[in-house]
Amino acid sequence: MKANIKAISYYLPKKILSNELINQEFPEWDIEKISSKTGISSRHISAVDEFSSDMAVKAAEKLFVEYDINKSEIDFLLFCTQSPDYFLPTTACILQERLGLNTGIGALDFNLGCSGFVYGLSLAKGLIAGGMAKNVLLITSETYTKFIHPEDKSNKTIFGDASAATLISNEDGFCSIGDFIFGTDGKGAENLIVKQGGMRFPVSNENDDVTDEFGNVRNDKNLFMNGTEIFNFTGEFVPKLTHAILEKNNLTMEQVDLFVFHQANKYMLNHLRKKIGIPESKFFIAMQHCGNTVSSTIPIALYEAQKQSMFIDKKNLIIAGFGVGYSWAACNLILK
Known part of the structure; x- marks a missing residue:
């Protein structure tokens, strides 16, 4: 059975850290040098009281509205993060309740970083191919900036916070996996x-x-x-x-x-x-x-x-x- 990506949405926190603001804090770091080397002009920073689950909810809700998705049809939730709300319980379980998804779904977290989305697609494809799910909601969400020292100018220029929600389905989508x-x-x-x-x-x-x-x-x-x-x-x-x-x-x-x-x-x-x-x-x-x-x-x-x-x-x-x-x-x- 084929697995297809039906839709993708993403959420960025409201606070923006621009190269200009980094330059004000670290004058020795030229704005143009940051832009040309990193390819980044600004990054979004999660609020003090905003965590991976909060961003995940916003990304998923945006997905539901943007593509008119009936969330009652979702039967598995995969959540990729290295900055979970808690050691336990599983953040995916919290997301099931906050998103109003059926209690008859499967839900799990997996801890991966930059390869996480591709791994998530493989897990979703396996669930669909094995007949265990028809519509898998894959959410990636990370607040790396909470791990960065305020005076670590190198990492501050590179990383931003975000969450993305992807629907993988056995029904037709814009691409197959x-x-x-x-x-x-x-x-x-x-x-x-x-x-x-x-x-x-x-x-x-x-x-x-x-x-x-x-x-x-x-x-x-x-x-x-x-x-x-x-x-x-x-x-x-x-x-x-x-x-x-x-x-x-x-x-x-x-x-x-x-x-x-x-x-x-x-x-x-x-x-x-x-x-x-x-x-x-x-x-x-x-x-x-x-x-x-x-x-x-x-x-x-x-x-x-x-x-x-x-x-x-x-x-x-x-x-x-x-x-x-x-x-x-x-x-x-x-x-x-």
């Missing part, structure tokens, strides 16, 4: 990590701030990203991932009409595009207005591409997510 490739390499776990807050390293009250060679202030309660190692990881694995997903779906580079990768930052994306040999006309970037929103970057880009009529007279679309874990995944979407 093809085959997948997955990958995992846990040896890179500490290169993108929030060390404290779990069971192994509970939150400490000590002030353990450390300033790196670039003037970024961090501690083990905050998001740490080893930019060099992450860049090296993507440069090694994403080209292999791209060629593997083409082979898995019996496609050549020429047969793919559009590539949508995880929107990490413009510099990294262009480096990957050139290394893989993807023409610029076939490579879609949509992060200027929201930044790197982790698991929501791909659905946001797909929404914007569809809005800009990028899917007209197109057939094959390759999406790829990669990052924290290390974790990576790709799949082919067949446009209709």
